[in-house]
Amino acid sequence: xxxxKYYLSRFIKKDDERGExxxxxxxxxxxxxxxxxxxxxxxxxxxxEKGMPKGKKVNKYGDDCEEIRDRLNQLTSYxxxxxxxxxxxxxxxxxxxxxxxxxxWNAEREDVVINGETTSVNSxxxxxxxxxxxxxxxxxxxxxxxxxxxxxxAFKYFIDEQLKNGVIVEVRHKTYFTCWGIWDxxxxxxxxxxxxxxxxxxxxxxxxHFIVNECDLWETVQVTKGVYKKCMKTVERRVPLKRYExxxxxxxxxxxxxxxxRSLNTVAVHFKYMKAFWHWLIRIQKxxxxxxxxxxxxxxxxxxxxxxxxxxxxxxxxxxxxxSNPELAVQRDIFVFQSLVGCRIGDLKRLKKSNIVxxxxxxxxxxxxxxxxxxxxxxxxxxxxxxxxxxxSNLEDDRLLPFGTDQRYNVLIxxxxxAVPEIDHTVSILDPVxxxxxxxxxxxxxxxxxGRRNFCGNLYEAGYREADIAAMSGHAEGSKAISRYRKVxxxxxxxxxxxx
Numbered sequence: 001x002x003x004x005k006y007y008l009s010r011f012i013k014k015d016d017e018r019g020e021x022x023x024x025x026x027x028x029x030x031x032x033x034x035x036x037x038x039x040x041x042x043x044x045x046x047x048x049e050k051g052m053p054k055g056k057k058v059n060k061y062g063d064d065c066e067e068i069r070d071r072l073n074q075l076t077s078y079x080x081x082x083x084x085x086x087x088x089x090x091x092x093x094x095x096x097x098x099x100x101x102x103x104x105w106n107a108e109r110e111d112v113v114i115n116g117e118t119t120s121v122n123s124x125x126x127x128x129x130x131x132x133x134x135x136x137x138x139x140x141x142x143x144x145x146x147x148x149x150x151x152x153x154a155f156k157y158f159i160d161e162q163l164k165n166g167v168i169v170e171v172r173h174k175t176y177f178t179c180w181g182i183w184d185x186x187x188x189x190x191x192x193x194x195x196x197x198x199x200x201x202x203x204x205x206x207x208x209h210f211i212v213n214e215c216d217l218w219e220t221v222q223v224t225k226g227v228y229k230k231c232m233k234t235v236e237r238r239v240p241l242k243r244y245e246x247x248x249x250x251x252x253x254x255x256x257x258x259x260x261x262r263s264l265n266t267v268a269v270h271f272k273y274m275k276a277f278w279h280w281l282i283r284i285q286k287x288x289x290x291x292x293x294x295x296x297x298x299x300x301x302x303x304x305x306x307x308x309x310x311x312x313x314x315x316x317x318x319x320x321x322x323x324s325n326p327e328l329a330v331q332r333d334i335f336v337f338q339s340l341v342g343c344r345i346g347d348l349k350r351l352k353k354s355n356i357v358x359x360x361x362x363x364x365x366x367x368x369x370x371x372x373x374x375x376x377x378x379x380x381x382x383x384x385x386x387x388x389x390x391x392x393s394n395l396e397d398d399r400l401l402p403f404g405t406d407q408r409y410n411v412l413i414x415x416x417x418x419a420v421p422e423i424d425h426t427v428s429i430l431d432p433v434x435x436x437x438x439x440x441x442x443x444x445x446x447x448x449x450x451g452r453r454n455f456c457g458n459l460y461e462a463g464y465r466e467a468d469i470a471a472m473s474g475h476a477e478g479s480k481a482i483s484r485y486r487k488v489x490x491x492x493x494x495x496x497x498x499x500x
Contacts (some may be wrong), residue, residue, distance in 0.1 A: 002027045002083045004076050006051040008043060015044030016061060021072070025096050027083050033096040037075060041068055067124065071105070074126045085168040107480040123168045146287045151194040152187070155180055158277045169367040171346040179270045181251060186210040189217070189248045196281065197289060204274070204296045211270055215261045260275065263432030270300040302435060308450060308457040309442065311424040314339055318384060320420045328419065331412040333388045334401050335451050342455030342473045345448045346407075351400040354380075356389065366474030377474045410447045417443035 002286045005024045012019035012306075021037045042061035047054045052072065053065035082099045092098075125462045146154065159176045162168045166175065167360040186207060189191055194203065238258025240248050247256055275298060318336045320330035348365050355364050357480055362379045380388070392401055403409070416422040425441045431438045451474070459469045 002080055004079060006037070006072055008041070008046045008048070012043040016042060019500055021068075023075075025079060025083075027091075028088075031091055031095075035100055036095050037072070037100075039068060039071055039075075041065075053154045065236070071124050071126075075103070075122070078126060080274065095428055102129050103127075104132065117477070133360075146193070146281065146285050147289060148196040149196050151196050151199060152180065152184055153279055154196050169346055173369075175269075176273050179273045181254070182211055182214070183207060185214070185247050185275075189244070189456075196287060199278075199292055201292050201296050204271075204292055207266060207274070208271070211262055211267050214258050215245070217241055218259050225304050242250050264299055264431050264435065268301045271298045298483070302430065305441070306457055307427040308454040308455055309423060309425070311458055313425075314454065315384075316423050317420055318415060320416075321421065325419075328412055328415055330402055331404075331409055332416050333391060334403060334409070335413055335416065335448075337385055337388045337401065338448070338451030339454040340385040342452050343377075343378045343379075344452060344474065345406060346387065347474065348401075348448075349403050352398045353393075353400055354398065355400060359386070364474075377472060379472045395477075403436070406448065413446045413448065414443050414451070416444055417441070 003026045005026075007024070009019040009022055018040050021039045021041060023035055023037055024037070025031075025033045029195045041053060042063050044061050045054050045063045045065055053063070053068045055065070061072050074278075079096075079099060082095075088093065106125045106127060108123045108125065113191055159168075159173060159180065163170070164174070189210065190206070218238050218240050220236050221239055222234050224232050226233050238260065240259075241257070274447055275293050278289075278291070278293055281289060282291060316334060317332060320332070322332060334348070339363050341348075343351075343362075343364070344366065350367075351362070351364060355362055357363050357378075362377075362381060363387075364377055365375070366377055389400070395402060424441050426439050426441055427445075428437050429445060430436070430440055456469055456473050460466075
């Protein structure tokens with residue numbers, strides 16, 4: 001077995017003179033070598049008999065003997081491993097020198113407790129120069145690989161990683177891919193593919209222009225629908241211009257819905273996703289690319305005054321007779337239930353019977369904020385909510401409510417308001433495209449998110465504190481988003497003016 005003995009340079013004459021620690025390495029009869037360690041110590045702190053620093057943590061010469069002893073022990077372990085890994089036939093006269101040249105010392109300051117007092121000392125770590133060089137080479141290759149990735153491939157990897165790591169939920173995962181699809185179609189339109197290293201601020205302006213103006217690649221046509229001649233009717237439909245049909249191959253959902261003029265809020269959302277992706281490349285993947293968002297003005301979303309309907313109108317909707325349309329009746333119940341518990345559509349869809357506690361409370365962890373707070377949201381059940389749950393208590397599976405697709409749910413919400421004209425009020429909203437006010441019927445703009453808006457908005461109107469509402473709506477603590485649901489009614493404003 002190989003042995004190592006340390007000794008101090010014989011050229012030291014006085015105790016207060018510093019010298020380099022030497023070593024004698026004995027592997028076998030034919031391999032006995034001496035070498036310098038590159039570690040220095042004051043002669044007065046060296047124990048010649050033990051071949052180690054004296055057992056002092058602090059001494060009059062200022063050496064940290066414990067630190068030096070630790071470095072020598074690490075060096076011993078390293079050299080023994082090198083000997084054991086080397087075949088005897090591969091040994092060379094300068095093998096010991098080669099092993100020592102590969103050593104790289106790194107010191108980090110850390111706090112330790114000595115005799116009840118905390119002091120800062122060097123914590124030495126020994127590494128391999130060759131291994132570090134290999135790691136740097138691998139890192140450079142990886143960086144080159146990332147920077148040479150096609151941007152869409154890197155973006156897809158980012159989106160999937162965010163979902164896998166729980167940073168985003170399934171609904172957000174889909175909206176990220178909506179952004180991915182718009183970029184893909186822009187590349188097809190331009191006839192080029194971007195690599196990560198190719199993106200510049202000019203590319204971001206091209207993307208913004210395409211988001212806003214993709215609708216210009218479409219036209220409105222008259223199509224006839226129906227099976228029998230008597231039932232046929234002519235309707236308008238959006239279709240891509242003939243010369244741009246190739247852009248939409250594989251985008252069946254886009255062909256089904258059509259592309260219309262997009263709002264500046266939509267632009268802001270997609271650039272929020274792109275910015276998150278780009279900063280992930282720079283900060284997490286360490287890609288050596290320009291921060292193109294440093295000089296690109298990202299617009300902010302503007303939501304305007306929230307619109308929702310009153311508790312009285314909600315009760316009218318719940319009591320409306322939809323016996324002639326059972327599907328509408330079911331979706332009406334789900335919408336009213338959502339208005340009474342305030343959860344997001346993604347959370348509403350995944351609720352199970354097990355989320356009802358003692359028949360009195362709904363409990364769940366909000367998917368969007370599970371990685372920020374992970375707090376359990378608890379909502380006492382309104383009497384109407386209990387009635388709705390009783391209607392669907394016999395569902396064969398564990399679902400709480402018979403929810404269908406998001407798209408169908410949104411379509412039927414609009415149908416509900418059309419079917420009950422007395423609650424289909426005209427409201428003033430902010431036009432998302434022009435950002436000017438316009439008047440519309442609720443049946444034109446109502447959607448699944450309106451249920452959540454009803455919940456928060458009516459509680460605001462009743463005078464409850466924002467933090468208390470957030471405790472039941474699933475908003476993260478200190479969230480600014482909840483303020484979007486605040487609306488001061490005309491009655492409240494009248495009371496305020498009367499108090500002047």
